[in-house]
Amino acid sequence: MGLHIAAGMSLMEKLEILSDAAKYDVACTSSGSERRGDGQGMGSAVKAGICHSFAADGRCISLLKILFTNECVYDCKYCLNRRSNDVPRASFTPEEVCRLTTEFYRRNYIEGLFLSSGVLENPTYTMGLLYQTVYKLRREYRFQGYIHMKVIPGADPEAVRLAGFLADRMSVNLELPTAEGLSRLAPNKHRRTILAPMRLIQNGIGMSRNEPVPYRGAPRFVPAGQSTQMIIGATPESDYQILSVAESLYQRFGLKRVFYSAFVNVNADRELPALPGGPPLLREHRLYQADWLLRFYGFRAEELLSEERPDFNILLDPKADWALRNLTLFPVEVNRAPYETLLRVPGIGVKSAQRIVRARRSGTLSFFHLKKMGVVLKRAHFFITCGGKLLYPSVRIEEDFITRQLLDCRERLPFDADGVTYRQLSLFDDRNFRMDRAGYVRRTEAGRGGEYE
Amino acid sequence: MNRTILTCEDTAEGILTAVYQAYAWKLQPESTEIQAGEADLCLFAFYRRVETDAALAEKVAATVIHRFGEEAWEDISYALAAHDAGRGQAVYQAVAAGLSGRIRGPLMQGLTDGAVRKVFELSRHMHREAQRMIQFLRFRELEGGVLFARIEPCENVTALVTPHFADRFPLENFVIADTGHRIAAVHPAGKAWFLIWPDGETAERFERMSERYSAAEKEMAELFRRFCVSTGIRERKNRKLQQQLLPLRYRGTMTEFDRQEIL
Numbered sequence: 100m101g102l103h104i105a106a107g108m109s110l111m112e113k114l115e116i117l118s119d120a121a122k123y124d125v126a127c128t129s130s131g132s133e134r135r136g137d138g139q140g141m142g143s144a145v146k147a148g149i150c151h152s153f154a155a156d157g158r159c160i161s162l163l164k165i166l167f168t169n170e171c172v173y174d175c176k177y178c179l180n181r182r183s184n185d186v187p188r189a190s191f192t193p194e195e196v197c198r199l200t201t202e203f204y205r206r207n208y209i210e211g212l213f214l215s216s217g218v219l220e221n222p223t224y225t226m227g228l229l230y231q232t233v234y235k236l237r238r239e240y241r242f243q244g245y246i247h248m249k250v251i252p253g254a255d256p257e258a259v260r261l262a263g264f265l266a267d268r269m270s271v272n273l274e275l276p277t278a279e280g281l282s283r284l285a286p287n288k289h290r291r292t293i294l295a296p297m298r299l300i301q302n303g304i305g306m307s308r309n310e311p312v313p314y315r316g317a318p319r320f321v322p323a324g325q326s327t328q329m330i331i332g333a334t335p336e337s338d339y340q341i342l343s344v345a346e347s348l349y350q351r352f353g354l355k356r357v358f359y360s361a362f363v364n365v366n367a368d369r370e371l372p373a374l375p376g377g378p379p380l381l382r383e384h385r386l387y388q389a390d391w392l393l394r395f396y397g398f399r400a401e402e403l404l405s406e407e408r409p410d411f412n413i414l415l416d417p418k419a420d421w422a423l424r425n426l427t428l429f430p431v432e433v434n435r436a437p438y439e440t441l442l443r444v445p446g447i448g449v450k451s452a453q454r455i456v457r458a459r460r461s462g463t464l465s466f467f468h469l470k471k472m473g474v475v476l477k478r479a480h481f482f483i484t485c486g487g488k489l490l491y492p493s494v495r496i497e498e499d500f501i502t503r504q505l506l507d508c509r510e511r512l513p514f515d516a517d518g519v520t521y522r523q524l525s526l527f528d529d530r531n532f533r534m535d536r537a538g539y540v541r542r543t544e545a546g547r548g549g550e551y552e
Numbered sequence: 553m554n555r556t557i558l559t560c561e562d563t564a565e566g567i568l569t570a571v572y573q574a575y576a577w578k579l580q581p582e583s584t585e586i587q588a589g590e591a592d593l594c595l596f597a598f599y600r601r602v603e604t605d606a607a608l609a610e611k612v613a614a615t616v617i618h619r620f621g622e623e624a625w626e627d628i629s630y631a632l633a634a635h636d637a638g639r640g641q642a643v644y645q646a647v648a649a650g651l652s653g654r655i656r657g658p659l660m661q662g663l664t665d666g667a668v669r670k671v672f673e674l675s676r677h678m679h680r681e682a683q684r685m686i687q688f689l690r691f692r693e694l695e696g697g698v699l700f701a702r703i704e705p706c707e708n709v710t711a712l713v714t715p716h717f718a719d720r721f722p723l724e725n726f727v728i729a730d731t732g733h734r735i736a737a738v739h740p741a742g743k744a745w746f747l748i749w750p751d752g753e754t755a756e757r758f759e760r761m762s763e764r765y766s767a768a769e770k771e772m773a774e775l776f777r778r779f780c781v782s783t784g785i786r787e788r789k790n791r792k793l794q795q796q797l798l799p800l801r802y803r804g805t806m807t808e809f810d811r812q813e814i815l
Contacts, residue, residue, distance in 0.1 A: 114775055119782040138722045138742075149687055150797070152808055154784035157793025164783060199775070202768070205699065205721060206691045208776050208807065363787045378787055457661035461654075464664065472663045 108189055114199065116189040120169040120180050121215055123365075124272070124328065125358040129161045129210035129245040131323025132267040140241025141205060144267065144323075148245075149210050162213035162247055163203055167191055167228055171217030175274075175285040177333050179365045180217050190219075193232040197240050204244050211245030211267070212236065218251060222292075226254035226262065233265045245323075253292040256299055260320075263303050268323040268355070271296050276344045280334035284370060294352075300325045301353050324355030331386060332362040332379040333371055337409035339400070342389055346400040349393065359386045385411040392417060395449050396442045419445040419505055422482060423498050429482045430489065430496060433469065434459050445505075446479030466490050478505060555583050555597040560640065561604045562589030564632040567640040568609035570602040571647060581648035586640035612647075620650055620659040627660050631674035635707055642670035681705050682712040688802045689713065691726060692761070693769040699726035700761050702805050708733045711747060718745045729758045773807045780808045 130148030150159035168190035169180045179186060191199075200212045214232065219225045229248060236242045248266040250259050263269060271293050275281045278290045300321055307320035327348065329341060345357040361378035364371055389411065392398040396418070403417050404410070412420045422429065422445050431440050433455060441452040451474040458464060458472060465485050470476060480490040481501045494500075556579050560566040570586045577600075585597075593599075617625045628646070631639055645667030649655055655662035660675075662668045684705070691699035699721070703710070710730045714737040717726065722742060729736040734755060739745035750758065803809040 111775060111778060115778050115782045118779050122783045122785055136719045136722055141721055141723065143716075143720045151687055152780060152806070153794045153798040154780060155791065155794055156784045156786075156788040157790040157797060158784070158788070159797070160780060160783060163779070202772050203776060205724060206693070206772065206776075206807070207689050207701070207717075361788070363785060380788065454661075454663060457657065458663040461656040461662040462664040468664050471666075471669055 110195060110199070113189045113191060113195070114165070116187050117166045117169055117191065118164060120186075120217075121164045121166045121213070123179070123360065123363065124164065124213075124215060124249075125158075125360045126247065126268075126270055126326050126328060126356070127159055127161045127164055127213065128268075128326075128356065129247075131355060132245060134243060136243060140243050141201065142211075142242050142244035144211075144243070144245050151207065151209055161210045162245065163200055163209045163211070164213040165191070165196070165199075165215075167196065167214060167216035167225075167232060168219050169217045170219050172220070173218050173285070173287040175288065176366065176368045176370045177274075177284055177330060177362065177364075181366070184366065191232075193228075193235045196232050197236045197242075200236060200244075201240050201242060204242070209244075211247070213247040215249035216251065222251040222253035223255040223258055225251045226258040230258060230262045230265070233262065237265050250296045250300070252288055252296065254296070256296070259296050259299055260303060263300060263320045264318040266321060268326060269300055269321050270326040270328070271300075273327045273329050273344070273348070273357075275334055276329050276336045276341045277334070280336065284333060297325065297327070297352050297354075304353070324353070326354060326356040326358060328358035328360050330362050331359050331383050332374065337404075338382070338386065338389075338411050339404040339406065339409040341386060342393070342400045342404060345386075345390060346393055357390060359383050359390070381413060382411070385413075385417060389417045397439055398443075414506060415502075416445070418443070419478060423502055423505075426496060426498055426501070430484045431482065432487065433464055433483050433485050444479050444482045446475055446477060446482075451475070481505070555585065555594070557585045557587055557594060557597050557599050558602050559587050559599060560602040563604065564629065565606050565609040566602070566604045567632060567643060568612040569605050570640065571644050572605075572608040572612050573600075573602050574644060581645060581652075584644075586644045588637070588640040591637060616647060624650075624659045627671060627675040630678040630712075631671045633708060633712070634674040634678050636674055638670065639674055642667050642674065646671045678707055678709065678712070681707045682709040684802060685709055685713045686716050688798070688806055689717075689728065690805060690807045692773070692807070693766045694761065694764045695766045697725070697766070699724055701726070701728045702758060702761065703728060703730050704732050704801075704805055705730060706801075708735065710735050710737050714739065714745050714747075731755065731758060773810065777808050777810070 128148050129144070130146065132144035133146040134144040136143045148161060150161045152160040154160055166180070168188070169186070170188045170190065171178075171180045171182055174182045196212070196214070200209075203209045204211070212233075214229055216225050216229055219228065229251075233246055233248060236246070245268075246266045247268045247270065248262055250262075250269055250271040252271060259269075273293055274285055274288065281288055281290060303320040304324065310317065329344070331341065341359070348354045348357055361380050361383040362374065363378050364374055389398075389403055392403065393400065398421070403421055411417055415423070422443070428443075431444060433441070438452055438456050441447055441455060442449065447455075451472070454472050455464065455469070455474065458468070463486060466476065466480070469485070476490060481494055481496075481504065558570045558574060560570040567586060567588050574581070574584050574586070613625065616628060628643055631643055646659065646665070649662070649665050649667055650659040655665060655668065660668065660672060663672060685703055689701050689703055691701045694700050708730065710728055710733070714728055717728065718739050721739070724739070725741045726739045727736055729750070734750060736748050736750055736758070737745055738748055
């Protein structure tokens with residue numbers, strides 16, 4: 100192994116190989132940092148982040164997402180860049196990364212750099228390479244845009260600490276929700292080496308925030324917080340397990356985001372499930388919906404799922420599902436209900452709830468007002484009253500009735516073929532069976548005790 | 553019955569002057585309308601022409617800031633910049649609603665009032681369009697290192713987006729040219745930016761700018777195009793979602809859509 104393979108390769112080829120290799124990492128957010136330009140160099144950061152383009156899969160292109168090198172000494176079963184795969188290998192030099200980043204940035208293509216890497220030699224050496232690159236970018240090129248750095252699990256804590264003062268966000272990938280899954284699919288990675296840097300970053304952020312007198316221009320440690328990601332559907336964990344892990348990461352490690360990545364089978368390894376229906380996108384979608392409920396809506400994981408019901412309903416979103424199981428709490432009166440209760444109404448989001456709470460100070464709200472304010476009543480109207488009245492008096496607050504109505508107004512999913520709404524009529528094949536194929540595969544696998552290939 | 557219609561110039565100053573005059577002439581907001589620019593004439597209404605006076609407009613702005621705060625003023629000024637025939641009336645009625653004391657709490661949160669809601673919607677529309685430009689604007693390097701961006705927004709947002717880029721690229725010479733609204737922002741390196749309204753000849757030069765792209769520009773554009781292709785996951789292909797987030801009307805000026813669709 101070594102860098103010599105990359106010699107003689109053009110920048111174009113390198114970029115293609117190394118962005119292709121990095122694409123399975125989900126985190127492409129540029130949010131969390133607010134920084135104005137200092138008038139000396141180039142760049143600024145916006146709190147909400149900016150997406151500059153969208154790829155053909157509908158995912159945003161916000162950062163220049165690349166690996167420093169796709170050479171790797173590890174052999175993780177799910178990864179395209181594992182040691183045993185025969186794929187073209189390439190490595191950037193720090194200058195090349197800096198040039199690409201600054202040239203892309205000044206044309207407003209990107210919001211910053213996302214730098215990850217395969218493990219070259221050993222984790223600490225690789226982390227050192229990443230640090231060198233980012234140091235050059237920040238100090239020599241005076242780049243003040245957004246930088247997201249991956250922590251290589253197992254790298255020396257000092258290397259991680261130094262890098263943290265240059266990056267906006269850092270992330271360590273949890274990869275798989277349970278330790279068993281990790282040891283089966285990623286034999287070189289250990290839970291311990293993943294959680295240790297996560298804790299290190301958390302403590303660093305805490306210290307940087309609680310600095311008694313932050314002097315002007317003091318470097319801040321990972322100001323945009325840290326994130327992580329889990330692969331969904333490669334191992335037989337239930338949604339409940341995954342969501343519980345996410346919840347504890349938010350609570351105990353103070354993470355900004357947990358990303359879920361629907362498993363894409365790139366290696367056809369015997370340890371991995373076959374996914375004939377494509378990546379489990381619906382499951383990923385449900386997890387993101389639930390993740391939002393945890394972070395912004397005051398839900399807890401055990402309210403949404405339980406040991407008895409470990410997976411999400413494929414037909415209803417988690418919030419509607421929860422509301423239907425707790426119909427005794429509804430309907431709520433829009434003009435009086437506290438903000439927290441409004442948030443729990445299916446169809447009312449954070450923005451709508453805020454608008455309602457503010458607008459009702461200066462007048463009684465009716466359904467007409469709600470509509471005009473942009474509150475979507477399609478689902479919400481089953482669960483709210485205005486001035487003591489439902490929108491349609493014929494609505495009965497009972498589970499079967501509302502479930503039927505909610506299923507009638509089809510949920511808009513962010514995937515679902517390219518606008519094709521017709522399908523072959525079949526007496527035996529249920530539409531929903533296809534959607535839950537991932538879950539079916541998982542259950543079969545669990546049932547057979549791992550025989551499944 | 554006795555409706556009064558104030559006609560004014562189709563600019564923010566014109567509308568604010570009309571608001572001032574509506575109060576100076578002691579007209580009742582319920583029976584008064586402000587009409588900016590040309591519109592259909594109404595029967596049974598008195599028409600009064602308002603001459604734009606920047607000093608009077610300033611006074612209205614100062615009153616709005618004083619009574620309703622900077623945030624409400626921002627929303628109102630964004631609404632005034634929108635291309636919408638009803639904006640004059642909406643702003644006038646919203647200000648009148650605020651001054652009458654009908655709306656408790658901050659003005660722009662009183663969404664039960666129709667005029668406030670309209671101002672809110674216009675302001676949100678402008679913010680969205682400006683945000684989209686900040687996302688999708690693409691600079692191209694000309695010979696000599698000047699950055700040039702051609703944009704085609706549906707609203708006149710050049711003045712709203714340029715501060716973002718001036719803060720981000722203080723050491724760059726750049727031009728943002730809105731060919732639809734015939735307005736351009738010029739930022740000389742290290743200096744303050746300014747707006748120009750290009751004449752026919754300059755506008756034509758803007759159209760032909762692609763002949764003057766530098767050599768490095770071609771390389772970078774190709775690199776970015778390839779990056780956009782290789783960063784998409786084939787198994788998750790979803791054109792509909794892409795188009796929802798990046799509507800077709802923005803793609804005309806975007807580097808990655810220059811020659812082919814990104815796949």
